[in-house]
Amino acid sequence: METSPNLQRRSEKSHRAILAAAMELCVEVGYGKVTVEAIAARAGVSKKTIYRWWPAKGAVVLEAMVEMVGEVTQFPDTGDIVTDLRNQMTAVVDYFMTGPRATVYTGIIAETQHDEALARDLLEQLLGPRIEAARERLRLAREQGQLAPDADLDMAVDLLYGPIYYRLLLHLGAYSHKQIGALIDLVIGSLGPTRRAEPPPSR
Amino acid sequence: METSPNLQRRSEKSHRAILAAAMELCVEVGYGKVTVEAIAARAGVSKKTIYRWWPAKGAVVLEAMVEMVGEVTQFPDTGDIVTDLRNQMTAVVDYFMTGPRATVYTGIIAETQHDEALARDLLEQLLGPRIEAARERLRLAREQGQLAPDADLDMAVDLLYGPIYYRLLLHLGAYSHKQIGALIDLVIGSLGPTRRAEPPPSR
Amino acid sequence: METSPNLQRRSEKSHRAILAAAMELCVEVGYGKVTVEAIAARAGVSKKTIYRWWPAKGAVVLEAMVEMVGEVTQFPDTGDIVTDLRNQMTAVVDYFMTGPRATVYTGIIAETQHDEALARDLLEQLLGPRIEAARERLRLAREQGQLAPDADLDMAVDLLYGPIYYRLLLHLGAYSHKQIGALIDLVIGSLGPTRRAEPPPSR
Amino acid sequence: METSPNLQRRSEKSHRAILAAAMELCVEVGYGKVTVEAIAARAGVSKKTIYRWWPAKGAVVLEAMVEMVGEVTQFPDTGDIVTDLRNQMTAVVDYFMTGPRATVYTGIIAETQHDEALARDLLEQLLGPRIEAARERLRLAREQGQLAPDADLDMAVDLLYGPIYYRLLLHLGAYSHKQIGALIDLVIGSLGPTRRAEPPPSR
DNA sequence: TCTTAACCGAGACGGTACGTCCTGTCTTCGG
DNA sequence: CCGAAGACAGGACGTACCGTCTCGGTTAAGA
Incomplete structure (x- = not known):
């Protein structure tokens, strides 16, 4: 009934x-x-x-x-984490952060600053799934030995996407494809299986 | 006249x-x-x-x-880049991104998304000088051998501040002091004079 | 449709x-x-x-x-033009030109001096109908022989109401009932069936 | 000193x-x-x-x-009251109630409706002297036998100028020279030494 | 097939803030 | 030390959207 x-x-x-x-x-x-x-x-x-x-x-x-997002932001898995990140992040920047859609996206993000419910929705419907997918892809890479076994995946996501959003939202100019590449190399490099020398232990 | x-x-x-x-x-x-x-x-x-x-x-x-900002965001130079970054970034997060001032700051940033003039002013008066100061401090560190001679300072700044703003503006929770420390270690480590192994050439 | x-x-x-x-x-x-x-x-x-x-x-x-005007300004026809005018004009003066309503009325008239549309409305909705009614009553009186057959009705209306508005709007003091009576006598007298001697031809 | x-x-x-x-x-x-x-x-x-x-x-x-008024509104005494009134009133209408000056004049009168001090000034400086001059001229005419010895001079002034201001301020169209003539004839006629038949005693 | 109840378009409504305008007073500074 | 220039507090203007609320008209489910 x-x-x-x-x-x-x-x-x-x-x-x-x-x-x-x-x-x-x-x-x-x-x-x-x-x-x-x-x-x-x-x-x-x-x-x-x-x-x-x-x-x-x-x-x-x-x-x-x-x-509209559709599958633009999927990680088409090639087996190589760097390649996959490059594909996906390039697509994200091209789709969301360039051209007319950019102001729509930044406009919504702006609105979330004084609309909690919208902030929640943005996170749940748009951002969350993609962050989760990225973490998942990184986890897989870690399991496959493309990253150090103790790599902090959450921070990796922050390091990858943070600069992109930061430059977008603070009007510092969007990243070029080349810069995205350099960014990924740097981040993945620093989390790679062959580690750099430990930095001096800091309090 | x-x-x-x-x-x-x-x-x-x-x-x-x-x-x-x-x-x-x-x-x-x-x-x-x-x-x-x-x-x-x-x-x-x-x-x-x-x-x-x-x-x-x-x-x-x-x-x-x-x-209000005053000297909150200065880099009191101790000679050690990691210590200085930690001091400054911690102050920035505590001052601008926590407590009642946080919503003021995010509110302004939100407004810049549909007010070009304000965006310009934000950059010129608040952000720009601090970004420049950070780059300057990093340049000094590079000259002193605390960073690799070819370290990309612009990207370093993006990597340091990007994640912080990203988490703030996308409602992912502000960084704790501990996380800030880890972030700095990671970024400076990857740009340090003792380099990690080159990442596998990509593409 | x-x-x-x-x-x-x-x-x-x-x-x-x-x-x-x-x-x-x-x-x-x-x-x-x-x-x-x-x-x-x-x-x-x-x-x-x-x-x-x-x-x-x-x-x-x-x-x-x-x-509000309602029927205040009607001409309750008694058959005698002088009586009817006295009744109506007295009511008009008492209602519109005395007490608190006076400043409302003069205020509107003042406003019409720089608001054409309002001037039109005032004429159409308030003044016009009453002027027309007065002329109609005078026409009837003329037909009944209470006025000379060639009496100029438009001017009669001007002569009757003109002085009243003139004194009101130029701050010369409103007419008393007695003065209204004298005014009517004078005007109707001069238009009556028994005419005064022609004035000396002028110019 | x-x-x-x-x-x-x-x-x-x-x-x-x-x-x-x-x-x-x-x-x-x-x-x-x-x-x-x-x-x-x-x-x-x-x-x-x-x-x-x-x-x-x-x-x-x-x-x-x-x-600006200057001598526009004087009564150049020709000895004949009708002629003199015609000259003066025609000048007044032409000068104050026609063309661009008309709206200035009506504007001031409008303002006096909510400015007592201005009302007083208007009366004292502009209107009063001219009303007094008109009454004086009529008094002279009465003494010379051009008006009935008991003619009410105040009402005569009201009858002469009232219609003119009334039509001006209520947007009924300014008087033509011809109408002014007719108005004067009527008013002076009704006050002339050869009286019309008494109107029927009213009330 | 015929209710009947929700949805629909249209847009009026009470509100709130906007950014502009003018008033009449107050302050600064040059001649 | 006058006076032009114009900033100031105050307050109404008329506009723009907000989010809510009638209105009838339309539509589709279920009786």
Whole structure:
């Protein structure tokens, strides 16, 4: 005995129109200038319909973004950790951090700074899975001896992605493919099975 | 022949009251909920006076922040690069990325995502000088043989600060002092005079 | 096929609250000191709602006034033109030009001096109908032989109402009932069926 | 030994520049859109200087107007009251109630509706003297037997000027020269030495 | 096949803050 | 020491979105 057989009666047409309108507007006028009213107008939808299904603008755009991501950010496993990282990170930078999509992405991240719920969603739906995938790929590499057995995988992820986001969000210019390569070499090198001399023990 | 012989200068009293009010309010209610109106009211100042000297809320708060920074972020040179980095980065994290000031700082960074002028100011007034100081300190260390002679200083800075900002802005939790130490060891280690084995040539 | 089948109509409650608040405030603090903000606050209404339906303060107050006028200014026909004029003009002076309503009325008239649209509305909604009614009553009197067959009705209206508005707006003191009587006697007398001697041809 | 030798140190140059600027601006953009700031800017004068000598915009413009009036509104006595009234009233209508000066004049009158001091000044400086002159001229005519010995001169003035101001301020269209003539004929006729039949006693 | 209840578009609503404008006062500094 | 230049506090302006709330009209499930 279902209590709510058709609770989910949302119109698929409206749903898609809203996501499409949101993404279009973000690209056209920039995330910051997009308003719920404009999305509704563009989608030919009432504001009420948007607020029925999403709590705020950020959530709409996030869903539109998540939908778009698709498999762009997968690690197509070649067996070599450096190659795989290079492929994936290059794709991420090209897709999310360059061109019109960049401002959409940074706009959402900006919004998460004063919207906890959105921060949670961003982490769960977009970031988390990819961080987890990266860690997984690194773990595999470690098992295969491509990394030192005691390599700190969490820090490895931070070292790989941190600089990229840092430069993006602080307006220091996005990384080029070449710089990404150098970054990966450096990070993987320092975690590699043949270790550098221990640094002087520091308190 | 002076071009502007008797320009009336801004009231120092109002100026200080505005900055103080802005910072207080940010701490009390969070950057996102601060409004120009509230700053004006708190400072006992007309809105016009704020708009006369700053283009928007972000600029006011940025100036208040810059004023507060003082010497918190200096590198008190002990001669050892690792110790100095640890001191400085710990101070930065404690000061900017923890407690009530954190949301102020992330709030401003968020605002720069849709305010180019503010982005420029943030870079010039807050970030730039500190990045430059870090690079300078690293250059000195390299000259003193504490880093490999071909160490890429720009990337070093990215590797040191990137993960910290990345975790802050993407809500992954701020670094502990211990993690900062580990990060520095890793980065400096990989750039140290005794090099790790070359990573396998990639691609 | 209806063109606008489901236009949401204005809230009658807000509408009435706004008009009431406007009139109250005018009486309390004087037309000149009433602001749209205050009307909105008093009516428990957002400013937007006022601006949605009226272009400016003057229009709101005018509508409130028009609504209040009711039948105050009718000509209850007794058959005698002098009596009827006296009744009506006395009512007009008492109602519009004395006591708290006076400043409301003069305030609106003042506003029409730099607001063409309001001037039009004042004429159409308040003044015009009453001028027309007066002319109509005079026409009837002329037909009944109470006025000369060639009496200029337009000028008669000007002569009757002109002095009243003139004294009001130029701060010369409102007419007393007695003066109104004398005015009417003079004007109707000069247009009566038994004419005065022609004035000496001039120029 | 004068105690206040230069109490009246106002700069004649500034004074004239202010009045000129005020009048120019009124004509150019309309009384309602003139601001003290604009007058000061146009006159090359500080706002303070304006407020030192006048209480508000209206007073400045009023003085400018008074200065302009000159002898436009005199009654050049020809011996015939109708002719003299026609000359004077025609001049008044042409000068004050037609063309660009009209909106200046109506603007000031509008302002007097919420500025008592200005109302007083208008009466004393502009209106009063002219009303008095008109009454004086009528008194002379009465003494010369051109009016009935018991003619009510105050009401005569109201009847003559009332309709003109009424039509001006209520946007009913200014009187033509011809209408002015008819108006004068009617009013003087009704007060002339050869009286019309008494109107039927009313009430 | 006919309810009937949720969804839908449209957009009015109470709010809040925006950034601008002008007022009338106050301050600075050059002539 | 006057006065231009203009900064200042105050406060209303009219606008823009927010998120909520009616309205009827449409639609699809289930009776």
